[in-house]
Amino acid sequence: MALIRVNSLEKTFRLKTKRFKALNGMSFEIEQGEILGFLGPNGAGKSTTIKIMMDLIRADSGSVEIAGVDSRNPEAKKNIGFMPENPQYFDTLTGFDLLIFTASVFGIDKKQASKKAWQLLEEFGLKEAAKRPIRKYSKGMIQRVGFAAALIHEPQILILDEPMSGLDPIGRILFKNKMKELNEKGVTIFFSSHIIPDIEDICSRVLIVNKGKAIKSLTREEIKFMTTTGFNVIIDRCIDELNCAKISGNLYSIESKKDELIAVLKRIESYNVKIVDIEPVKKDLEEVFVELIK
Numbered sequence: 001m002a003l004i005r006v007n008s009l010e011k012t013f014r015l016k017t018k019r020f021k022a023l024n025g026m027s028f029e030i031e032q033g034e035i036l037g038f039l040g041p042n043g044a045g046k047s048t049t050i051k052i053m054m055d056l057i058r059a060d061s062g063s064v065e066i067a068g069v070d071s072r073n074p075e076a077k078k079n080i081g082f083m084p085e086n087p088q089y090f091d092t093l094t095g096f097d098l099l100i101f102t103a104s105v106f107g108i109d110k111k112q113a114s115k116k117a118w119q120l121l122e123e124f125g126l127k128e129a130a131k132r133p134i135r136k137y138s139k140g141m142i143q144r145v146g147f148a149a150a151l152i153h154e155p156q157i158l159i160l161d162e163p164m165s166g167l168d169p170i171g172r173i174l175f176k177n178k179m180k181e182l183n184e185k186g187v188t189i190f191f192s193s194h195i196i197p198d199i200e201d202i203c204s205r206v207l208i209v210n211k212g213k214a215i216k217s218l219t220r221e222e223i224k225f226m227t228t229t230g231f232n233v234i235i236d237r238c239i240d241e242l243n244c245a246k247i248s249g250n251l252y253s254i255e256s257k258k259d260e261l262i263a264v265l266k267r268i269e270s271y272n273v274k275i276v277d278i279e280p281v282k283k284d285l286e287e288v289f290v291e292l293i294k
């Protein structure tokens with residue numbers, strides 16, 4: 001069942017005499033329990049869509065429904081943890097104060113908020129820096145405290161705009177593990193990213209956007225299929241007719257295009273040669289992405 005419905009969003013920005021159509025019929029649905037990646041080139045309309053979903057800006061037309069509630073109704077956001085792109089917080093607050101402040105917005109009592117805040121600060125490696133003002137935090141630390149703040153009220157939906165940009169590899173692993181852990185507990189996650197390996201690592205589905213609309217939805221399995229270009233069939237003996245290449249020892253490989261595998265296997269069988277393994281030959285999701293955008 002769709003938990004979030006984004007229906008035909010249109011948005012034109014006006015800059016003096018110029019107009020720029022940022023969203024041009026953006027429509028998609030987010031299913032309960034999925035991790036959906038929002039992937040698109042610069043200027044595709046990802047942040048604009050997310051801002052409309054969070055009611056930070058309004059669309060010219062179209063609508064967003066979150067669990068059946070219009071996103072312009074504040075009720076819709078009660079159960080959402082949100083992290084904007086380049087978060088900017090009151091930087092005189094300490095990390096701990098930011099979490100307590102965020103908890104108070106959601107009506108969480110002080111004692112419970114404090115317990116949860118310390119738990120999150122510990123998890124995100126910010127315990128030592130908890131009482132330091134945010135203006136003294138590095139970019140990665142601001143991302144970490146931003147993610148912690150998005151989790152303080154234990155939301156069932158997470159909407160994250162480029163959560164991992166600016167993080168070092170350790171931070172990226174920490175964020176991805178946390179997303180996986182939350183998702184296993186039933187949290188639905190929607191996040192935009194430019195980092196294709198991050199999307200491939202954790203998403204159950206990827207939505208590709210270009211020029212203000214969603215152009216393709218690919219499940220994890222479809223990505224696996226689309227990125228396979230052919231196969232290497234590994235055999236234990238080579239004969240001239242098979243045009244094989246030596247790998248090592250008694251192992252040889254025959255290249256097969258994706259749609260020729262059956263024919264290649266039949267030829268190998270007809271020479272009574274043993275098949276040891278079949279390995280897919282992959283191209284990057286990046287290449288698939290560039291082809292789709294073209």
Ligand SMILES: Nc1ncnc2c1ncn2[C@@H]1O[C@H](COP(=O)(O)OP(=O)(O)OP(=O)(O)O)[C@@H](O)[C@H]1O
Nearest residue numbers: 013015020022040041042043044045046047048049
């Ligand atoms: N407040 C604004 N005023 C004018 N134009 C804007 C405004 N916000 C966004 N735009 C324009 O709308 C288009 C879509 O921007 P948006 O930030 O949604 O893209 P994006 O997909 O998030 O890009 P990126 O990956 O670079 O963050 C861009 O061309 C951008 O310049």
